[in-house]
Amino acid sequence: MLSQQLVNGLVLGSTYALFALGFTLIFGVLRVINLTYGFYFSVGAFVALWLARSLGASIWIALPLGSLAAGLVAVVIDGILLTRLRRTKAGELPSLMVTLGAVLALYALMAALIGTEIQRFPFGFVGSTALEFAGVRVSLVQMLIVGTAFVMVAVLFLLLQYTRLGLMIRALAENEDAARLMGINVDATVVAVSFLSGLLGGAAGVLIGLNFNAIQPFMGEAMMLRGFAVIIIGGLGDIRGALVAGILLGVLEVLTAGYLSSNAKEAVGFAILVLTLWFRPVGLFGRAQVKRA
Amino acid sequence: MTNLLDVSGLRLDYGRTMAVKGIDLAVPQGSVVCLIGANGAGKTTTMRGLSGLLKAAGGTVRFEGTDITNAPAHRIARLGIRQVPEGRQVFAEMTVDENLRLGGLQAPDAGEFQKRRGRVLERFPRLQERLTQQAGLLSGGEQQMLALGRALMGAPRLLLLDEPSMGLAPLFVEEIFRIIADLKREGTTILLVEQNAQAALEIADYAYVLESGRITLHGPGARIADDPKVVAAYLGGH
Numbered sequence: 001m002l003s004q005q006l007v008n009g010l011v012l013g014s015t016y017a018l019f020a021l022g023f024t025l026i027f028g029v030l031r032v033i034n035l036t037y038g039f040y041f042s043v044g045a046f047v048a049l050w051l052a053r054s055l056g057a058s059i060w061i062a063l064p065l066g067s068l069a070a071g072l073v074a075v076v077i078d079g080i081l082l083t084r085l086r087r088t089k090a091g092e093l094p095s096l097m098v099t100l101g102a103v104l105a106l107y108a109l110m111a112a113l114i115g116t117e118i119q120r121f122p123f124g125f126v127g128s129t130a131l132e133f134a135g136v137r138v139s140l141v142q143m144l145i146v147g148t149a150f151v152m153v154a155v156l157f158l159l160l161q162y163t164r165l166g167l168m169i170r171a172l173a174e175n176e177d178a179a180r181l182m183g184i185n186v187d188a189t190v191v192a193v194s195f196l197s198g199l200l201g202g203a204a205g206v207l208i209g210l211n212f213n214a215i216q217p218f219m220g221e222a223m224m225l226r227g228f229a230v231i232i233i234g235g236l237g238d239i240r241g242a243l244v245a246g247i248l249l250g251v252l253e254v255l256t257a258g259y260l261s262s263n264a265k266e267a268v269g270f271a272i273l274v275l276t277l278w279f280r281p282v283g284l285f286g287r288a289q290v291k292r293a
Numbered sequence: 294m295t296n297l298l299d300v301s302g303l304r305l306d307y308g309r310t311m312a313v314k315g316i317d318l319a320v321p322q323g324s325v326v327c328l329i330g331a332n333g334a335g336k337t338t339t340m341r342g343l344s345g346l347l348k349a350a351g352g353t354v355r356f357e358g359t360d361i362t363n364a365p366a367h368r369i370a371r372l373g374i375r376q377v378p379e380g381r382q383v384f385a386e387m388t389v390d391e392n393l394r395l396g397g398l399q400a401p402d403a404g405e406f407q408k409r410r411g412r413v414l415e416r417f418p419r420l421q422e423r424l425t426q427q428a429g430l431l432s433g434g435e436q437q438m439l440a441l442g443r444a445l446m447g448a449p450r451l452l453l454l455d456e457p458s459m460g461l462a463p464l465f466v467e468e469i470f471r472i473i474a475d476l477k478r479e480g481t482t483i484l485l486v487e488q489n490a491q492a493a494l495e496i497a498d499y500a501y502v503l504e505s506g507r508i509t510l511h512g513p514g515a516r517i518a519d520d521p522k523v524v525a526a527y528l529g530g531h
Contacts, residue, residue, distance in 0.1 A: 167395060171387070174387070177346050178384065181382075182447070183398060183399040
């Protein structure tokens, strides 16, 4: 029973981690709390759903294209909203208000176009086969979720650590003026960061959609609250922190639902959030203080 | 002698106040020009204006005859104007090697990059020893060398040095000026901003004195160093 719960928790947690990673990436680089990020999650899920239902696309097509579409939508929306906030060095409050207003409008638009009823992937979209190890059942969907999350996280790490683009992104995250003095085109780098963050958010949307097989426009909103909890617990802008905190939250939620009550599940993240802010405000991996201009 | 950099009537705002109120200055190819002045005279603001970090409120900046007024900072850097900013501004969370890689990002190819890196490490053996260390853990003097090395990785045609000796131990100050002298001998064109006016005037071919955002005096380094007003105000003489 416990090991089954842990597996389920790990699956849920890896989607949280994936989602939080994109959120923390954009914050770490732009120092902007981008609430529209939750919308990219919904976009990823809906594009994958549409591809699956209307075009009969397989998961191997729907997942990458859904993520890609979310990445492109992120480039456009971030480009419109964040560029100005960034250039005028707007503080947290203006960026929160602008992105909150925008995301509410976007969800409403989506709901108007698609409707708010819960939609599902076609039957047998991912086979229902499951493997059993020592009494623990792991379904194909679960393996797909963990595998995808693992690969995407690994690729992001390698990209940030070893590529030219990664070097530029890290330079920008640390010191924008110094990055410009290196000849780095900040606007172009920001586009790449928006794309990557949208890609991660969109992939998380497809995977969560698969995990619960329930998709509706406001799913991104519920996810955003968890995303917030995860990146604060992990330390704002810290990638390892988002990863660890995401998985931790998933496991704890599943254990709470299993051993206490599924109503208490939602409270777990916020309880840890409050404890984190109380005892370690910089988060698990946060360093002294987030630098702010 | 042709001017590599020509600044005329440059005005820069800092916040709501006009920090630089229309200055003219020229940096001839292959020379070291220094800009001295008290704290708050507008030296750093001028440097930030030249590297494109600050938009000009008026006037023009020409580099090799091309108007670069208000060009974005990354384009100015790619033209070969490399700034060592005040306070060094190394990427503290990255390794020394990564800092150098960032300096050399715009190198045309890997061969050229390696050549530049080799030369920088030869010039700064301390950096060679600390390649894999986090830049934030270096001493102030070492960070200044890293900032210089990082700028040199960009193969600068004009080097803008903003207070390179600030806050350093005397031994490092000496070393920094020795390096500037080396660079000068090699023909690097340098615009140097310094509070250490004495050392700066010794090395400079030409000097400008900036007071409250205006150039009040300029001339060959040696002549400025002998000017009674400069001696009284900046060289601690009586």
